[in-house]
Amino acid sequence: MRLFIAIPLNETMRQSVADVQESIRQQHVKGNYTPRENLHITLAFIGEYPDPDRIMEAIEGVVFTPFTLTMDKVGSFGSVWWTGFEESNGLQALACKVRRALSDAGIPFDKKKFRPHVTVLRKPVYPAGGAPGAGLGQIGIGPEEMTVTEFALMQSVRGRNGMIYTSLGTVHAI
Numbered sequence: 001m002r003l004f005i006a007i008p009l010n011e012t013m014r015q016s017v018a019d020v021q022e023s024i025r026q027q028h029v030k031g032n033y034t035p036r037e038n039l040h041i042t043l044a045f046i047g048e049y050p051d052p053d054r055i056m057e058a059i060e061g062v063v064f065t066p067f068t069l070t071m072d073k074v075g076s077f078g079s080v081w082w083t084g085f086e087e088s089n090g091l092q093a094l095a096c097k098v099r100r101a102l103s104d105a106g107i108p109f110d111k112k113k114f115r116p117h118v119t120v121l122r123k124p125v126y127p128a129g130g131a132p133g134a135g136l137g138q139i140g141i142g143p144e145e146m147t148v149t150e151f152a153l154m155q156s157v158r159g160r161n162g163m164i165y166t167s168l169g170t171v172h173a174i
Helices: 011-026 052-059 089-104
Strands: 002-008 030-033 040-048 067-077 080-085 117-125 144-148 150-159 162-172
Touching: 002 052, 002 089, 011 030, 011 067, 011 080, 011 117, 011 144, 040 089, 040 117, 052 089, 052 150, 052 162, 067 089, 067 117, 089 144
Parallel strands: none
Antiparallel strands: 002 040, 002 150, 030 117, 067 080, 067 144, 080 117, 150 162
């Protein structure tokens, strides 16, 4: 099973990201746009792992209180375009706690530095004569806020029309 731990976006934040995607489309940039129902913030990417119950046991012990996130920027990591957030101690602390719980349970995960973002587009294809990333900085966003009250263990399955994400369990704030 291909697994990851993520914060789902509320509907208002999903709409804000969809608006960013529409702004990019209006610049005639093609590519692999993340479907609205798949928008999320990854806290830890686990990858192939056979025992989701073991992961749930590990992360159910993560205690956190609700916190607010503010999405306020657009950027890219090479061929991945994203929306990003104001610095958030609550988000950093939650990611650290989740990763610590996985580590303590001996569950392998991608240990790259946590860079909170929502992927909006992969592998952009620019119009003829367009420069990579041109116009990205001109796209406005938010600021858009949401309160984080939960995170989830997610399964990713490749479907006929792209990735399908399914929640396998949720951990709620206290």
